[in-house]
Amino acid sequence: xxxxxxxxxxxxxxxxxxxxxxxxxxxxxxxxxxxxxxxxxxxxxxxxxxxxxxxxxxxxxxxxxxxxxxxxxxxxxxxxxxxxxxxxxxxxxxxxxxxxxxxxxxxxxxxxxxxxxxxxxxxxxxxxxxxxxxxxxxxxxxxxxxxxxxxxxxxxxxxxxxxxxxxxxxxxxxxxxxxxxxxxxxxxxxxxxxxxxxxxxxxxxxxxxxxxxxxxxxxxxxxxxxxxxxxxxxxxxxxxxxxxxxxxxxxxxxxxxxxxxxxxxxxxxxxxxxxxxxxxxxxxxxxxxxxxxxxxxxxxxxxxxxxxxxxxxxxxxxxxxxxxxxxxxxxxxxxxxxxxxxxxxxxxxxxxxxxxxxxxxxxxxxxxxxxxxxxxxxxxxxxxxxxxxxxxxxxxxxxxxxxxxxxxxxxxxxxxxxxxxxxxxxxxxxxxxxxxxxxxxxxxxxxxxxxxxxxxxxxxxxxxxxxxxxxxxxxxxxxxxxxxxxxxxxxxxxxxx
Amino acid sequence: xxxxxxxxxxxxxxxxxxxxxxxxxxxxxxxxxxxxxxxxxxxxxxxxxxxxxxxxxxxxxxxxxxxxxxxxxxxxxxxxxxxxxxxxxxxxxxxxxxxxxxxxxxxxxxxxxxxxxxxxxxxxxxxxxxxxxxxxxxxxxxxxxxxxxxxxxxxxxxxxxxxxxxxxxxxxxxxxxxxxxxxxxxxxxxxxxxxxxxxxxxxxxxxxxxxxxxxxxxxxxxxxxxxxxxxxxxxxxxxxxxxxxxxxxxxxxxxxxxxxxxxxxxxxxxxxxxxxxxxxxxxxxxxxxxxxxxxxxxxxxxxxxxxxxxxxxxxxxxxxxxxxxxxxxxxxxxxxxxxxxxxxxxxxxxxxxxxxxxxxxxxxxxxxxxxxxxxxxxxxxxxxxxxxxxxxxxxxxxxxxxxxxxxxxxxxxxxxxxxxxxxxxxxxxxxxxxxxxxxxxxxxxxxxxxxxxxxxxxxxxxxxxxxxxxxxxxxxxxxxxxxxxxxxxxx
Numbered sequence: 011x012x013x014x015x016x017x018x019x020x021x022x023x024x025x026x027x028x029x030x031x032x033x034x035x036x037x038x039x040x041x042x043x044x045x046x047x048x049x050x051x052x053x054x055x056x057x058x059x060x061x062x063x064x065x066x067x068x069x070x071x072x073x074x075x076x077x078x079x080x081x082x083x084x085x086x087x088x089x090x091x092x093x094x095x096x097x098x099x100x101x102x103x104x105x106x107x108x109x110x111x112x113x114x115x116x117x118x119x120x121x122x123x124x125x126x127x128x129x130x131x132x133x134x135x136x137x138x139x140x141x142x143x144x145x146x147x148x149x150x151x152x153x154x155x156x157x158x159x160x161x162x163x164x165x166x167x168x169x170x171x172x173x174x175x176x177x178x179x180x181x182x183x184x185x186x187x188x189x190x191x192x193x194x195x196x197x198x199x200x201x202x203x204x205x206x207x208x209x210x211x212x213x214x215x216x217x218x219x220x221x222x223x224x225x226x227x228x229x230x231x232x233x234x235x236x237x238x239x240x241x242x243x244x245x246x247x248x249x250x251x252x253x254x255x256x257x258x259x260x261x262x263x264x265x266x267x268x269x270x271x272x273x274x275x276x277x278x279x280x281x282x283x284x285x286x287x288x289x290x291x292x293x294x295x296x297x298x299x300x301x302x303x304x305x306x307x308x309x310x311x312x313x314x315x316x317x318x319x320x321x322x323x324x325x326x327x328x329x330x331x332x333x334x335x336x337x338x339x340x341x342x343x344x345x346x347x348x349x350x351x352x353x354x355x356x357x358x359x360x361x362x363x364x365x366x367x368x369x370x371x372x373x374x375x376x377x378x379x380x381x382x383x384x385x386x387x388x389x390x391x392x393x394x395x396x397x398x399x400x401x402x403x404x405x406x407x408x409x410x411x412x413x414x415x416x417x418x419x420x421x422x423x424x425x426x427x428x429x430x431x432x433x434x435x436x437x438x439x440x441x442x443x444x445x446x447x448x449x450x451x452x453x454x455x456x457x458x459x460x461x462x463x464x465x466x467x468x469x470x471x472x473x474x475x476x477x478x479x480x481x482x483x484x485x486x487x488x489x490x491x492x493x494x495x496x497x498x499x500x501x502x503x504x505x506x507x
Numbered sequence: 508x509x510x511x512x513x514x515x516x517x518x519x520x521x522x523x524x525x526x527x528x529x530x531x532x533x534x535x536x537x538x539x540x541x542x543x544x545x546x547x548x549x550x551x552x553x554x555x556x557x558x559x560x561x562x563x564x565x566x567x568x569x570x571x572x573x574x575x576x577x578x579x580x581x582x583x584x585x586x587x588x589x590x591x592x593x594x595x596x597x598x599x600x601x602x603x604x605x606x607x608x609x610x611x612x613x614x615x616x617x618x619x620x621x622x623x624x625x626x627x628x629x630x631x632x633x634x635x636x637x638x639x640x641x642x643x644x645x646x647x648x649x650x651x652x653x654x655x656x657x658x659x660x661x662x663x664x665x666x667x668x669x670x671x672x673x674x675x676x677x678x679x680x681x682x683x684x685x686x687x688x689x690x691x692x693x694x695x696x697x698x699x700x701x702x703x704x705x706x707x708x709x710x711x712x713x714x715x716x717x718x719x720x721x722x723x724x725x726x727x728x729x730x731x732x733x734x735x736x737x738x739x740x741x742x743x744x745x746x747x748x749x750x751x752x753x754x755x756x757x758x759x760x761x762x763x764x765x766x767x768x769x770x771x772x773x774x775x776x777x778x779x780x781x782x783x784x785x786x787x788x789x790x791x792x793x794x795x796x797x798x799x800x801x802x803x804x805x806x807x808x809x810x811x812x813x814x815x816x817x818x819x820x821x822x823x824x825x826x827x828x829x830x831x832x833x834x835x836x837x838x839x840x841x842x843x844x845x846x847x848x849x850x851x852x853x854x855x856x857x858x859x860x861x862x863x864x865x866x867x868x869x870x871x872x873x874x875x876x877x878x879x880x881x882x883x884x885x886x887x888x889x890x891x892x893x894x895x896x897x898x899x900x901x902x903x904x905x906x907x908x909x910x911x912x913x914x915x916x917x918x919x920x921x922x923x924x925x926x927x928x929x930x931x932x933x934x935x936x937x938x939x940x941x942x943x944x945x946x947x948x949x950x951x952x953x954x955x956x957x958x959x960x961x962x963x964x965x966x967x968x969x970x971x972x973x974x975x976x977x978x979x980x981x982x983x984x985x986x987x988x989x990x991x992x993x994x995x996x997x998x
Contacts, residue, residue: 391620395529411653412646421642421686425580428690440683444676451675455660455668458620496579 018069018077020059028052028141056089074158079502084151092144094477098269101474102375143169150281156215167194174266186265193258197248204241211235221292249282253311263331272371275334276364296348312339313442347430355422357499362419366407369481373401378468389461398457400482409450415488510586510637521626528619539622547600567992581704585640590989592636602761603629608964610754624654642705658755670746677743681730688726724782734767738797748816753860761853771830790831795924797824802931811859822848829910837913842986844906854891876948883957885944896936902975
């Protein structure tokens with residue numbers, strides 16, 4: 011491997027070093043503050059190495075990875091999201107410790123001097139697992155080969171499984187963990203089988219070679235290729251929780267620790283979107299009507315079902331889970347269109363969606379005790395005005411209201427849809443956005459209604475507050491002055507497509 | 508610069524209210540009052556500096572400003588003020604001030620957040636009236652909705668959360684269709700010229716395929732028709748107006764409806780002259796039907812606020828007629844009608860709000876004989892009622908007569924139907940006065956008549972309405988060059 015290739019690979023190398031450093035640090039001294047600081051420094055170094063890497067990009071590094079603008083763009087996004095997640099997790103644990111301390115005190119009174127949840131209050135492993143998941147997502151965004159794709163997807167999913175079930179004393183968390191393990195195993199199985207069939211039909215595992223073969227064959231040629239394409243789409247759709255392969259999502263989102271849910275809804279989804287984008291572009295899938303028809307149906311179903319089912323929920327995390335299903339449908343509308351504008355739209359929408367989703371789940375994580383039911387959010391305006399205002403802004407952004415990032419993102423989707431004359435998806439997008447407003451407004455309305463009984467305000471942890479404030483500022487900046495980010499995305503994605 | 512300055516005053520005033528409201532519940536209303544008074548006097552000063560008749564060499568625009576914003580899409584921060592924008596902005600700020608007065612004692616909870624929403628809605632409205640970039644226009648169009656939703660949902664009466672959602676869904680649905688229509692136009696322009704822009708002037712005269720142009724035009728029409736409202740798309744209006752707090756009703760009826768009319772005049776017809784002409788027969792029919800329908804339903808209401816709400820539908824029918832008659836006379840009438848209706852509807856809503864505050868009901872059947880108990884309030888009520896029925900001497904008369912004259916030239920049938928609507932106006936307005944203020948007095952004691960604050964506010968509004976009726980020339984002078992510059996409306 012040449013020096014230039016090493017420079018290109020530097021962000022991923024640094025990301026891979028983070029978990030190792032963390033494990034060594036934990037072996038030396040168990041301190042969650044130290045580990046938090048090291049994780050954040052690690053992500054900062056990853057971001058710093060992007061500049062030299064961008065100078066040599068695009069570059070193929072080994073047969074497995076392609077460090078191009080899209081990969082670097084996504085690495086930047088994932089590293090920032092990882093940092094936000096870590097900060098929210100630290101804030102969330104601070105809040106839950108309040109409750110646990112009381113519990114421990116009560117136990118002391120009956121003579122049990124050992125706190126039950128000592129392992130849960132020493133959350134260092136949490137950071138190790140999260141940095142592994144971040145590494146998986148980064149490699150996934152850069153993979154140009156089915157082997158890399160599969161390995162990184164497994165790294166991402168397997169690190170997420172213990173994160174989801176982290177509060178293992180809670181039955182809901184266990185249920186969520188098991189569900190995620192089983193269903194992500196099924197998705198992986200589908201994907202792997204599809205890859206095998208494609209290999210049998212084409213004889214290569216490189217995305218570009220497979221894409222060329224698919225594009226050349228025009229209509230799906232052999233039964234191998236047909237089966238392979240179908241299974242790969244199904245596997246990816248399941249990972250993206252597109253309707254009708256969405257049913258695992260609400261339970262997992264509800265049971266997981268809220269900060270992890272934010273990560274799951276943003277990074278884990280975004281990485282698969284990037285893979286899908288690469289596959290579609292490589293195989294010139296826009297010429298193949300059946301594939302596009304399948305994706306269009308998935309998009310329409312996800313937009314409608316996600317939004318309609320969100321109406322029926324009373325748990326805020328479940329509402330946001332269904333809303334994320336709908337948002338994946340929105341993103342598919344951009345993927346349905348070909349060309350530079352579409353890739354740019356996907357890029358911008360990902361940024362906007364990441365910011366709003368991480369912020370929304372982050373706000374839920376910082377809300378303090380009382381559960382995630384919508385009634386627990388009553389009067390948040392009075393207890394925590396800034397938190398409530400940030401949360402409301404995140405929801406407005408998800409709904410696509412100006413002056414937020416989501417507004418520009420939705421504008422991109424409409425522009426792409428109208429430009430490509432995708433009238434049916436655009437019409438559904440209009441309808442689905444209107445349905446979506448119902449539940450976003452319902453949550454916001456609840457924030458500003460007086461509480462049923464007085465709840466004590468819990469101080470928001472400084473770590474989480476910093477992350478939420480940063481995300482809020484980013485949200486407004488992206489909505490009010492999107493030109494710089496658009497320029498960045500254009501230069502990052504422009505060459506690739 | 509003026510528009511940006513106004514926006515800054517309103518937006519920062521709103522934020523300041525919010526922050527101040529957490530310390531002192533009475534401070535926000537003063538901040539809102541000062542911000543609005545400042546903005547209004549700035550705009551009045553701007554008006555007084557413009558030469559009479561506006562024979563400017565640079566066309567109808569008193570001021571224009573354009574800064575690059577999102578060059579990727581050819582989107583600019585492009586603001587402009589012509590006579591039409593100036594008149595409607597003045598109206599918006601004036602009624603905003605009145606809304607603050609109306610909310611002075613009504614809003615006691617979460618005052619900071621209330622005035623944040625009030626000022627931000629007004630900022631959205633000012634932006635709508637000043638934006639000359641279609642993306643920017645759409646942004647402000649959406650921006651004014653969210654705070655309005657909060658005003659209705661959080662401070663409204665009864666089942667106001669439902670009414671607010673209904674309002675939001677109708678207008679947001681229209682908004683998304685507006686966006687699709689704008690995008691079809693912009694991308695069609697891009698395909699024809701290779702120049703991607705959202706600039707209003709560049710997009711005027713885009714030659715689209717007639718069928719595509721019709722669909723794009725329909726998107727814009729539906730968005731504006733929901734706001735105006737045009738009959739069949741009006742069902743959000745009575746609920747929202749009735750259940751909103753008084754300040755909210757004032758802004759809804761007085762200002763927000765005008766954004767729909769402004770959209771029709773500024774954007775719909777100039778951008779799609781042929782396509783909108785194709786729609787004219789239907790739209791004229793809907794306008795005439797709205798005048799009658801609103802009038803008849805207003806008569807059937809016993810709830811005072813619902814009555815005023817339906818009367819708004821009737822009055823806005825005249826505006827729709829004028830827009831689709833599209834000649835100088837009718838359009839001038841429409842502008843006068845917008846101002847006049849804004850003031851009288853706002854006045855009537857304020858009176859209804861005061862009645863609710865005192866009687867705890869809005870049912871006219873429970874009123875009667877109020878003249879003896881609340882002489883000042885009742886006298887002002889009578890004044891606004893006769894103004895709304897179009898008594899000569901008030902602005903509404905000038906507006907309606909000009910619209911009818913303008914419409915009659917080309918579309919006599921529609922004008923004739925509309926004239927019969929004027930009769931229904933007289934019936935419901937007089938019936939309202941009869942039921943509420945006349946008749947045997949009910950057994951009520953301790954009613955507080957209007958104090959100096961309310962008398963001054965409503966008296967000022969009555970004076971403006973009267974002034975508009977007796978000497979409408981300043982408004983006509985201001986509007987004429989702006990309207991004449993619109994394509995096809997010069998004659």
